[in-house]
Amino acid sequence: MAYSDKVIEHYENPKNVGTLDKEDPNVGTGLVGAPACGDVMRLQLKISDEGVIQDAKFKTFGCGSAIASSSLVTEWVKGKTVDEAATITNKEIAKELSLPPVKIHCSVLAEDAIKAAIEDFKKKKAARGK
Amino acid sequence: MKLPIYMDNHATTPLDPRVLDAMMPYLKEDFGNAASRNHVFGWKAEAAVEAARKQVALLIGADPKEIVFTSGATESDNLAIKGVIDFYRGKGDHIVTLKTEHKAVLDSCKRLERARQERIDELKVLRLGELAGRDVTVEEIPTLEIKHDLENDAQFQRWVSKVQAGARVTYLDVKKDGMVDLEQLKAAITDKTVLVSIMLANNEIGTVQPVNEIGAICRERGVLFHCDAVQGLGKVPFDVTASKADLVSITAHKMYGPKGVGALYVRRKPRVRIAPIIDGGGHERGMRSGTLNVASIVGFGKAAELARAEMPEEARKLEKLRGRLLDGLKKKLDMLVVNGSWEHRLPGNLNVSFAYVEGEALMMAIKDVAVSSGSACTSASLEPSYVLRACGVDEDMAHSSIRFGLGRFNTEEEVDYVIDLMARSVSRLRDMSPLYEMAKEGIDLKSIAWTAH
Numbered sequence: 001m002a003y004s005d006k007v008i009e010h011y012e013n014p015k016n017v018g019t020l021d022k023e024d025p026n027v028g029t030g031l032v033g034a035p036a037c038g039d040v041m042r043l044q045l046k047i048s049d050e051g052v053i054q055d056a057k058f059k060t061f062g063c064g065s066a067i068a069s070s071s072l073v074t075e076w077v078k079g080k081t082v083d084e085a086a087t088i089t090n091k092e093i094a095k096e097l098s099l100p101p102v103k104i105h106c107s108v109l110a111e112d113a114i115k116a117a118i119e120d121f122k123k124k125k126a127a128r129g130k
Numbered sequence: 131m132k133l134p135i136y137m138d139n140h141a142t143t144p145l146d147p148r149v150l151d152a153m154m155p156y157l158k159e160d161f162g163n164a165a166s167r168n169h170v171f172g173w174k175a176e177a178a179v180e181a182a183r184k185q186v187a188l189l190i191g192a193d194p195k196e197i198v199f200t201s202g203a204t205e206s207d208n209l210a211i212k213g214v215i216d217f218y219r220g221k222g223d224h225i226v227t228l229k230t231e232h233k234a235v236l237d238s239c240k241r242l243e244r245a246r247q248e249r250i251d252e253l254k255v256l257r258l259g260e261l262a263g264r265d266v267t268v269e270e271i272p273t274l275e276i277k278h279d280l281e282n283d284a285q286f287q288r289w290v291s292k293v294q295a296g297a298r299v300t301y302l303d304v305k306k307d308g309m310v311d312l313e314q315l316k317a318a319i320t321d322k323t324v325l326v327s328i329m330l331a332n333n334e335i336g337t338v339q340p341v342n343e344i345g346a347i348c349r350e351r352g353v354l355f356h357c358d359a360v361q362g363l364g365k366v367p368f369d370v371t372a373s374k375a376d377l378v379s380i381t382a383h384k385m386y387g388p389k390g391v392g393a394l395y396v397r398r399k400p401r402v403r404i405a406p407i408i409d410g411g412g413h414e415r416g417m418r419s420g421t422l423n424v425a426s427i428v429g430f431g432k433a434a435e436l437a438r439a440e441m442p443e444e445a446r447k448l449e450k451l452r453g454r455l456l457d458g459l460k461k462k463l464d465m466l467v468v469n470g471s472w473e474h475r476l477p478g479n480l481n482v483s484f485a486y487v488e489g490e491a492l493m494m495a496i497k498d499v500a501v502s503s504g505s506a507c508t509s510a511s512l513e514p515s516y517v518l519r520a521c522g523v524d525e526d527m528a529h530s531s532i533r534f535g536l537g538r539f540n541t542e543e544e545v546d547y548v549i550d551l552m553a554r555s556v557s558r559l560r561d562m563s564p565l566y567e568m569a570k571e572g573i574d575l576k577s578i579a580w581t582a583h
Contacts, residue, residue: 017562034580035526038488038505042564059564063490
């Protein structure tokens, strides 16, 4: 299978690989996928009290397209508000990376990861508010 | 050292230059049809084919008359399985095979199962029509067969017992190391069993089955033994007398011969019969019609001769290279798991799971090295290797597997290069893997409620 240049670029030079402190109240962590399926993405977002995404880090177990999808979304979400980030769709990710049909699930996972990370942040915030 | 490096010798092997030299005249001036009986072109071609037949027969200790040339092992597997079921239908229709067999065997069995089921469904439609007193469609079978209790309908059961289509198949589990359980095999053979089909060596994990014991069981129980010997021939000793195999599938391109040519060994004493699956001019004693691929058959013969002559030395060399590869990887990386039996294994095979790293991503990182992965991402099915799954390997570890297939032309220098590249790539991908981080923190990954997708 041939990979698109953008997938290869992200795979070889992934952006924002790393770990944020998951105990930080301003960090939302999204862990999606399953080892048995061959794809696990962890996306962490550091979100200001005003709801702006200041930093994003990822770690991914998966194929090149999964790694590229996660790397891409970390770049896309930075500087966005959580509401803006939540509107990113798998279609946009798949289009940007020219993913073939068998790799669409990688982009779906990246979209899910954003949503899960925001969800986690909101839960933490709600818990603090109590 | 030249890049890219080829380490996927289970997929195919490069043509040995000595094989090509032997083939060349038959691609040029000696182009005759081996079936042409009335001129020198035909005679030359026939003599070349018969010489090659001897060479192939010698590799497995057979008589040349027992060798039927085919287009390759997939055809040989199809011919053996379908040919036996068709010919011995009066005797029985049950096949016993392994879950880790090659798709050419498994899918041939599945087609036979489907053929039988289709015939039974036709009978159900007929019988249910009689019982319901009206025309019945196939879609209605599930509801009507319960209503009319076909399970206990004597008439219908009598019809089913007379079905003359397809076959019944038992797919045996293997042990964790990929080996057949001989007690299970014995228990699976019934009075309706006509064929046991078990491979010599597995194409993914290189497991070498105890074919001599299997053959003895089959002979004692009066069932035929088909052995897909493709991966093992020329790598480990195999002999039709010792194994008592009745049918053996062979291919040239896994032993440094050309693609598109193979053979089926069909035993003559005691005589084994098969119905042909290709009709035509009656070549190959009626078992496989079609003009013989003379140049490739000559190459096949040469490849078999070389394999026989060089096997002991080559096996030692490959075992040494493989040991060097595994030791090197172990020195630089932790959490490696070798899949399949270490003791009963092809000398050039190494199948390793690099925990917490996905196989396709790894292959992308080592693009100068040709290997294979059991990861689903390399197949269209999205299911990881069925062979590893049958050995009880967890799905995540199956996704992390890499198959190295060392061969005749690999060198120590190449192995060292691969060790170094693998170590760097695995480390880089593990630094990127959330699972590796969690494992290092001591989190039990099995305790997490993952969301399957």
